[in-house]
Amino acid sequence: MSMEIAIPQTVERENYLNKEYGVWSWLLTTDHKRIALLYLVSITFFFFIGGFFALLIRLELLTPAGDLVQADTYNKLFTMHGMVMVFFFLIPSIPAVLGNFLVPMMVGAKDLAFPRINLLSWYLYIIGGAIMLHCMLTGGVDTGWTFYTPFSTNFTNTKIVEAGIAIFIAGFSSILTGLNFVVTIHRMRAPGMTWSRLPLFIWAHYATSIIQLLGTPVIAITIVLVACERALHLGIFDPKLGGDPLLFQHLFWFYSHPAVYIMILPSMGVITEIIACFSRKRIFGYHFVAFSSIAIAVFGFLVWAHHMFVAGISIYSALVFSFLSYAVALPSAIKVFNWTATLYKGSIHYDAPMLYAFGFLGLFTMGGLTGLFLAALGLDVHVHDTYFVIAHFHYIMVGGAVMGYLGGMHFWWPKISGKLYPEGWARLAALIVFIGFNLTFFPQFVLGYMGMPRRYYDYSHMPEFQVLNVLSTAGATVLGVGYLLPMIYFLWSMRYGKPASDNPWNAAGLEWKTASPPPTFNFDEEPVVTWEAYNYDELDAPPQKQEVTVG
Amino acid sequence: MTGHASAKSPLKMYFAVWATLLVFTLVTFKVAFIELGPFNAVVALVIATLKATLVALFFMHIWHAGERLIKVAVAAAIFFLFLLLGLTLSDYLTRPWS
Amino acid sequence: MADSSTIMGLHQEEEHHPQLLHHFADAGQQRDAASLGMWVFLATEVMFFGGMFCAYLIYRHWYFGDFGAASKSIDATLGATNTAVLICSSLTVVLAVWAAQTARRALLIGMLVVTMLFGLAFLGIKGYEYYQKFEEHHVPGASFSFDHVPIPGHPGEYANPRHAQIYFSLYFLMTGIHALHMIVGLGIFTWLLVMACKGRFTPEYYTPVEIGGLYWHFVDIIWIYLFPLLYLIDRHP
Numbered sequence A: 001m002s003m004e005i006a007i008p009q010t011v012e013r014e015n016y017l018n019k020e021y022g023v024w025s026w027l028l029t030t031d032h033k034r035i036a037l038l039y040l041v042s043i044t045f046f047f048f049i050g051g052f053f054a055l056l057i058r059l060e061l062l063t064p065a066g067d068l069v070q071a072d073t074y075n076k077l078f079t080m081h082g083m084v085m086v087f088f089f090l091i092p093s094i095p096a097v098l099g100n101f102l103v104p105m106m107v108g109a110k111d112l113a114f115p116r117i118n119l120l121s122w123y124l125y126i127i128g129g130a131i132m133l134h135c136m137l138t139g140g141v142d143t144g145w146t147f148y149t150p151f152s153t154n155f156t157n158t159k160i161v162e163a164g165i166a167i168f169i170a171g172f173s174s175i176l177t178g179l180n181f182v183v184t185i186h187r188m189r190a191p192g193m194t195w196s197r198l199p200l201f202i203w204a205h206y207a208t209s210i211i212q213l214l215g216t217p218v219i220a221i222t223i224v225l226v227a228c229e230r231a232l233h234l235g236i237f238d239p240k241l242g243g244d245p246l247l248f249q250h251l252f253w254f255y256s257h258p259a260v261y262i263m264i265l266p267s268m269g270v271i272t273e274i275i276a277c278f279s280r281k282r283i284f285g286y287h288f289v290a291f292s293s294i295a296i297a298v299f300g301f302l303v304w305a306h307h308m309f310v311a312g313i314s315i316y317s318a319l320v321f322s323f324l325s326y327a328v329a330l331p332s333a334i335k336v337f338n339w340t341a342t343l344y345k346g347s348i349h350y351d352a353p354m355l356y357a358f359g360f361l362g363l364f365t366m367g368g369l370t371g372l373f374l375a376a377l378g379l380d381v382h383v384h385d386t387y388f389v390i391a392h393f394h395y396i397m398v399g400g401a402v403m404g405y406l407g408g409m410h411f412w413w414p415k416i417s418g419k420l421y422p423e424g425w426a427r428l429a430a431l432i433v434f435i436g437f438n439l440t441f442f443p444q445f446v447l448g449y450m451g452m453p454r455r456y457y458d459y460s461h462m463p464e465f466q467v468l469n470v471l472s473t474a475g476a477t478v479l480g481v482g483y484l485l486p487m488i489y490f491l492w493s494m495r496y497g498k499p500a501s502d503n504p505w506n507a508a509g510l511e512w513k514t515a516s517p518p519p520t521f522n523f524d525e526e527p528v529v530t531w532e533a534y535n536y537d538e539l540d541a542p543p544q545k546q547e548v549t550v551g
Numbered sequence B: 001m002t003g004h005a006s007a008k009s010p011l012k013m014y015f016a017v018w019a020t021l022l023v024f025t026l027v028t029f030k031v032a033f034i035e036l037g038p039f040n041a042v043v044a045l046v047i048a049t050l051k052a053t054l055v056a057l058f059f060m061h062i063w064h065a066g067e068r069l070i071k072v073a074v075a076a077a078i079f080f081l082f083l084l085l086g087l088t089l090s091d092y093l094t095r096p097w098s
Numbered sequence C: 001m002a003d004s005s006t007i008m009g010l011h012q013e014e015e016h017h018p019q020l021l022h023h024f025a026d027a028g029q030q031r032d033a034a035s036l037g038m039w040v041f042l043a044t045e046v047m048f049f050g051g052m053f054c055a056y057l058i059y060r061h062w063y064f065g066d067f068g069a070a071s072k073s074i075d076a077t078l079g080a081t082n083t084a085v086l087i088c089s090s091l092t093v094v095l096a097v098w099a100a101q102t103a104r105r106a107l108l109i110g111m112l113v114v115t116m117l118f119g120l121a122f123l124g125i126k127g128y129e130y131y132q133k134f135e136e137h138h139v140p141g142a143s144f145s146f147d148h149v150p151i152p153g154h155p156g157e158y159a160n161p162r163h164a165q166i167y168f169s170l171y172f173l174m175t176g177i178h179a180l181h182m183i184v185g186l187g188i189f190t191w192l193l194v195m196a197c198k199g200r201f202t203p204e205y206y207t208p209v210e211i212g213g214l215y216w217h218f219v220d221i222i223w224i225y226l227f228p229l230l231y232l233i234d235r236h237p
C-alpha cells in the first residue's frame, strides 16, 4: 500500500497544449502554435480529399479505354484534384503549419506580430475550404485548375464562380499569413538575433511571403474578372467582343508561376535545417543560400509566360521568357550545390528527417532540370501539355515540396507534440514514399515524351501506353501507403510515444532551447542571442572538463 | 509626448499640399480638352503621378518616415507593378500579327 | 469583459499601457508593427488593382479610338468633382491624425465625421454617374447599345460597340472595386469615430487613426489615376 504513495509524481509542466482544454480554447485561440495545429488538421483533411481524386484518376488510366468514369467526370476529377492540392493543401502546407509554429520561436518572439489576424487567416481558409467542398459536392468544376478562358467564362456549365470565390478567400488567408511573417521577421526578432543569425528556414519563409503578398492579389483580381464576366456578363477576356483570352493567361500565370515557389521555397527552408542538423555542420555558404531564396522570389516573377509558349504569344517575347526561365534555375542550383557541399565531410546521421531530405535533393533536382527542358522553346513544343509536364511538376511539388513537408513534420514532431515518433517505422515510411513516388511519376516522363497528352481519360488508340500507366497506378498505391503510415504513427505517438526531451536532435536554433512542447509564450524568459546560426561545432564540442591538477 | 509633432505645426504644409492637389486636378481637367495628340496621355499621367507622390510623401508621411523599410515596401510594390505591366506588354507590343 | 478580451489575445496590462498587447516588448514595437503591416497590405492592394490596370492598358492600346469615344460619353465634370471631393477628404484625414497626435479630441471627431461625409458625397456622385450610364444603356450585357458614336478626331468613323463594351466593363469594374474600397474605408472610419468618442486615442496611442488614414489616402491615390485614365482619354471635340 505505502509503495503506491511513494511513486514520484512528476508534475507536468504547463505548455501550450495542456494550458487550456475544450473546443473554444482551440477555436478562439490566438496562440500561433495552436493555430498551426488547426491548420495541420485542416490541410491533412484536404490532402486526403485531393488524394482521393488522384486515386480515381489513376484507376481510370489503368486501362486504355475510358471505362471507369465518363469523360466529363474525369475532367472534374483532375480539376478538383489540382484545385484542392494546390490551393488547399500545398500552398498553406509548410508556411501555415510549420511556419506558423516555428517562425515566432525561431526569431525569439512570443507570438506572430498579429495573432488575431493569424486566427482570421485560418477562418478564411476554412470558409474557402467549406465553399470548395460545397462546390465539389454539388457538381464541381471541369476546366482544369487553370480555369482558362473562354472555356471557363463562356462555355462550361460547371460551378466556376463558386470555386472562384473559394480560391479567392483562401488566397486572402495566404496573404494574411505572408503579411504576418514579414512583419514578425522585421519587427519581432529577439535581442541579438541579427539577419545573418536567422535560420535559413526564416529566410525561405520571408521570400515565400514576398511572393504571397505580391502575387496572390493578382490571381485574386483575375478571379474577380472571370467571375464578373461569367455572372455579370462584363466582357474582359471575351473574344466575341474583341477581348483576349491570352490576357487571362498572363494574369493567371503572373501569380501561378511564382506560386510554385510559394510551394517549394518553404520546403527548401526545411531541408536546409535538416541537412545542417544531421550532418552536424554549419550550412555551407549561409549568405548564398539566404539570398538565393530572395532571388528565387524575385526572378520567379519574370518567367511566367513559359507556360504560354505554344498559346500564341509573340515569339520575341517567348524568347525573353525562355531566357529568363534559365536565370531562375540559377539560385535553385546554388542551393542544391550548397546543400551538397554541407554534406561533404559531415558526420551524417540517417534519421527519418534526413531520409526525406535526401529524397528531396534527388527529386527536386530532377524536377528542376526537366523544368529547364520545358523552358527550352523548341522542346516545349514537343512536350507541352503531355505527361512530361505532369511528371515535371510532380517531381517538384510532390517529390520536393511534400517530401520537405514530411521531413519537417518528423524533425519538429517532438517539439510540436512533446513525443517521439517510432523511428523504425518512420524510416520505413520514408523509403516507401520514395519508392512509390518514383514508381508513380517516372513512367510519366516516358509517357509524356512518347506523346501521351495530359487530361485525356481514354488512350485506346495508343494501347502501348498501358504498361507504363499500370506501373504508375501501382506506384500511386505504394505512395498512398507511404502517406498513411506517418499519419497513423504520429497519432499513435501522441498517446503512446516516449516523451521527447527539449532537444532530442541536439539541434541548433532557438526553438530547441525551450521546452517540448513549448509554453504558451514560447520561452520562459526572453532569449538573447549571442551565437551564430548552425553552431554545430560548439554544440558537439566535448564539454569542458574541470581538470584538477594536483601538485 | 511625441515631441516633434508640437515643435513645428505641419498644418501649413497640409493646406499647401491640398491646394496644389486641387490646382493639379483643375489643370489636368482643362488640358484634357486641348488637342495635344499623344501628349494628352503623357500630361495626364505625369500630373496624376505628381499628385499621387504628393499624397504619399506628405499626407502618408513617407517624407518624414525615418524608416527606410517603408520606402522599400512602396518601391517594391511599384517595381512589381511595372514588372506585371512591362512583361505583359513585351508580348503585346511585339506580336507581329496584331 | 476582461475574460473575453483575454481570449481574444488582449492581455491588458492596466497599469502601464492599456492598449499594449502581450506579445510586444513595448508600445513603439507595437506601433511599428502595425504601420509596417498596413504598408505591406497596401503593397498587395497595388498589385490587386494592378491586374485591372494591366487589362486596361492592353485594351486601350488596341482599341484606342473606341475607348476614346466611350470615355467621352461619361460626364467628366462629375469625375473632376469627385476627384476634388476625395482630395478634400484626404486633407481632413490628415487633420484628424494631427488632432489625435496633439490631443484635440473635438477636432479629431469633427474631422472623422467630415471625412465620412466627403466619402458619402463621393459615393453619391458615383451612384448618379452609374444611373446615367444605366439610362443610356451603357451597362455591358444584353441591353447594351453604343451605336453610331463618333470616334473623337476621326470624322465619319464610329466606335465599335463591342470594343466599347470592353471599355465599359473595365469602367464599371475599376470604379466599382474602388467604390467597394471606399465603403470599407467608411466602415473603418465609423469604428475610429466610435473609438474616438470613447476617448481611446491619446498622443501616445493613435496608431489606428494613423493606419486607417493610410488606407484612406491609398484609396484616394487609386482614384487619382482612375480619373484621367477613365474620364479623360480623348476629350477634344
Ligand code: HEM
Binding pocket: A146, A260, A261, A263, A264, A306, A307, A325, A326, A328, A329, A332, A367, A368, A369, A370, A371, A372, A374, A375, A376, A380, A383, A384, A385, A389, A392, A393, A396, A397, A401
Ligand atoms: C527550375 C525552375 C523551373 C523551370 C525552368 C520550370 C519550367 C516549367 C515550364 C516551362 C513549364 C510549362 C510546361 C508546359 O506546359 O509546356 C512548367 C510547368 C509547370 N511547373 Fe515548372 N519549372 C520550374 C520549377 C518549378 C517548380 C519549383 C514548381 C513547383 C513547385 C513547378 C511547377 C510547375 C507546374 C505546376 C507546372 C504545370 C502547370 C500546368 O500547366 O498545369 N515548376 N514548368
Ligand SMILES: [Cu+2]
Binding pocket: A256, A257, A260, A303, A304, A306, A307
Ligand atoms: Cu512556371
